[in-house]
Amino acid sequence: MKAICLATQLTQEQHAEAHADPRFAPTYNMTKGKEYLVLGISFIRNSPIYGNATLFEIEDNAGLCVSTPSTLLEISDATPSKWWIARQEKDWFRLWPDELHAEYFHDDFNSRRADAVEKFQRVKQRLESEG
Numbered sequence: 001m002k003a004i005c006l007a008t009q010l011t012q013e014q015h016a017e018a019h020a021d022p023r024f025a026p027t028y029n030m031t032k033g034k035e036y037l038v039l040g041i042s043f044i045r046n047s048p049i050y051g052n053a054t055l056f057e058i059e060d061n062a063g064l065c066v067s068t069p070s071t072l073l074e075i076s077d078a079t080p081s082k083w084w085i086a087r088q089e090k091d092w093f094r095l096w097p098d099e100l101h102a103e104y105f106h107d108d109f110n111s112r113r114a115d116a117v118e119k120f121q122r123v124k125q126r127l128e129s130e131g
Helices: 012-018 105-110 114-128
Strands: 002-005 035-037 040-047 051-059 065-069 073-077 084-088 092-097
Touching: 012 051, 035 051, 035 114, 065 105, 092 114, 105 114
Parallel strands: none
Antiparallel strands: 002 035, 002 073, 040 051, 040 092, 051 065, 084 092
16 A cells, blocks of 8 residues: 555544644654555544644654554555454554564664664565555
């Protein structure tokens, strides 16, 4: 699945619709018009940060794996990955590659732990080869 960046920050209206914490208003490190590989999708409810949202996991311009509100992107290739595994908890449902479900994976990858970076590159290569 791929998506094109429409904006890099939620509007006040989008924040209000999601019931997101207004103090959490990052500018995402993406480029308007650029297409991104969607590594996974999360559907969350009652998050203290995101509120109620659908999040796309993408690799941003800095090379970080970031949970990005789907309203900032437009799907350009709607084909879901055959590598996505579903997991559910009380307030979230995720479709991610199995490796990304590992505890602290995002922290380890974004901190550039060698094993996590290697794992991420394998996952990304697998997903890219689908399209």
